[in-house]
Amino acid sequence: MPTLYVSSRIEPLLDAAWELSQDLSDDGGWQMITPNRNAAQTLGVTAFSLQQLAQDILNIRQIKIAPPLVVHDYLKEALRQTLELQDPEGMARTWQPTVQVIFRSQPDLCLGSNSSKRAQEVFAVAQAYQKFLRSGGWIDQGELFWQAIEQQSQQKSLMIYGYFNPCPDEVAFIEAIADENSIFYLLAGESPLFAPQNTLRQRFKRNGWTERYLNNNKTTVAPPSRWLSRSFLGASGITPEPEQKPQVMAQVYANQNAEARGVLAQVKQLLHQGVLSRDMVIVAANDTEWGDRLMDIAWEYGIALRLPYTIPIAETRVGAWVKLLLEVLDQHWSFELTARFFQHPLSRGLGKNLWAQFQQSRPNNFDSWRSVILAEQNIDIAPIQLPTEALRHDWLTYFQSIFDLFQVRQQARRWAKESLAYKNWSEGLQELPELGTAAITWSQFREEMLTHLNLLQTVAGPGREGIELHNLRSIVGAQYDYVFVIDGREGNLPKPIVNDAVLDFYERQQLESQGIHLTSALESAQKETFDFYSLLQTPKKSFVFSYAKTFPRHGSYEQSEPSSYFQRLGLIPEPTSLPIIPSPEIARQVYLRRSHGDLLGTDDVLIKAIHAWQVEQQRESSGPPNEYDGVVGIPFDYETHWFSASQLTQLGQCPFKWFANKLLKLGEIEEADSELDPALKGSLYHKVLEIALGAYQQDTTINLVDNDRLMEWFQQAEKYIADEKNIDVTQFRAWEYQRQELSATLKRVMLQPDFLPESVEILALEREFKGKIEDLKVRGYIDRIDRREESLVFIDYKSGGTIPKGIKDQNGKAKIDLQLPLYKIVGGVSLYPGERVDKIMYYSLSKAKDISPRQVISETELREILEGFKQYFQTGTYPVAPDRDREACRYCSNELVCRQGDRLERKGV
């Protein structure tokens, strides 16, 4: 007779199973079965699950489980045909778990006619989907055990450990395949918590199984699991002797980050004490939510951490690279996207060190990218030009050639996770031809690739060794010396019971009358509690249970309460501090806050950090600016420097702006444009006007608003821009229309009587001047110089409609214009000595009118201002001091360096 061993704690079950596994270790007739690798390790046997056993049976019969992409595709088709849906892509993902639950619940898909409409729909979809699967020779994963039962021909001697809450299909499989020697270990007892297990006991008894109850306590010192189990089941009067007191701790942290740091610091301390990482485990109800955070901190602390759960390949670097590649191909190699693609770490095989080259030439289609890469790397990417249609097999060959070209496999080897992701991805791709043999278009193939990225899974954090992060179910049956259970907040542990989106609990209840049993809300809640009880069986030496007082939700933080399990275990969470300084980074934080810093002075990073910290404190204080805030104290030889009107304006608006741009040379890097930005538009306007008025100088009868002529002048200006600035504006989007708009603007300007009065004589266009004022050398270009009625008029075109912001006046407002007086005084004297400059004006091209300021400062005032500027150069003082309304900051790219903000008020700016 097969035997059922029962105990309300894992300890006796494990002892019995371990002894038996030792006795049977040389007996090849037995198969040890555990649900996970961790339980197998605890028992010291090779991991082999019921699932693998069932799969082996089906393999012999050559029955295959449908791969994820086939499942998705067939389910989509079933939904489309059965429910007449147009776009079942998203629905397939929602329905798939429900359909699998239906498959697992019973061996066939029979449903009575008096069922609800919803239930009938679900079963109809499941039946249609099953039919598609069969036509391709597949079964669904959910049918695994039922199919194995059908196909098995021989019973086996099994020792089954760790299946403490088996599903109906697992139970049926065990009954079908276990021979009379077989042994099943079940966690069960008198408590209502064990109701499903006790029902199973009755069933096994009815089917002739012998039951034995185990209750031996081999160890004298109670492990935490014994104490925790009894507390959880409500046993009263548990007061262990002090020397037998188990190590059980309840901890509370301010937030999840502190919790992760606190737990990993304890792990590090244990590692220092010689505890092996395989003897510890961290458990979170939502392990996938904690993986990244713990991984980052573990890296900082120098702890090896493994994340055994799986994630979609889309969430890996390999996935991101493939998605980017698909976008690049889809967007025809547009500049921004492709440049980003070549910057990806996995594109390093080709894109390394090419950024500057890309910026300069801005390739924007396949051919131009091809030329750049050919020129720079001597590699021809011609083979990866996109076909429009191909067989799936040929698409795969095409993509493989791209992977090879970029050496993605070799690049991915730098990270174990990415290497595995690449392997899983390329192996998974081989399933694609299963979807059909007809040729498909690029957009169809692209969709399949994207779906594939989300369906295919890979291990989130692989590795040979390290402490593992698990959820409650992935370590059932295992034991560890040290167990850390994190995120024990109410609403998370136990997990809230969520209704199925397709078949809710009410529908499930209705199906009960049809003899179809699906998990009810009550059973789900019981399962959650049972899982936690199983977890309490895990610790052998220490159990640390923690939660954080706040948790992130919808972009902010919410308060949390401790899980009711704390109270049920009689535990009161207490704040705790880091037991050790777990990383150099934390040590630096501690030293940094102490006034004496690193006493030994041996840590270079810390020395620099302390210095940076002090600089920062000074910067934020109300103290005067120092050398880190623009007051460098190094005189500047201003007499040899050529100033422009805009440089002097910058200096008068905010000295730091000029200092950062001209002395530190932090000005923005000029990038080739792909859009007509205001500066480029201004250059184009200026050039067209220069060419047009140049022609007018030659022949004053010329029609300046003639469309053909304007077109010709624009083309000459465009060519000039292409030659001088390496920007081909004709490639800009809808350039023909943009040019028409620009041309209309200039036409309107040229028709204005004040733009070109009849008596005017144009003396010069874009004329450079150089001169000296108050020992400062100044140069610039005057857009146009007219002689009007015996006097000179200087004109400066402005593309916009407002006067440019000037330097600060006495009230700190950016109101004083420097350009016009400088042009008049320095330009006038240097170009036309002895002549009178009667007028100097700003002419707005967008408004087609003179927008000169009403008042311009006098020469004396200008000289006084420039004399003041010399103080800055002589003393090397360039404080961050923008105008009151921060107009100067609006077109300044130095914000990250100057750190303007509230701090300026503290400094009295």
Ligand code: SF4
């Ligand atoms: S952002 Fe403002 S404060 Fe900073 S340098 Fe520029 S103008 Fe000065």
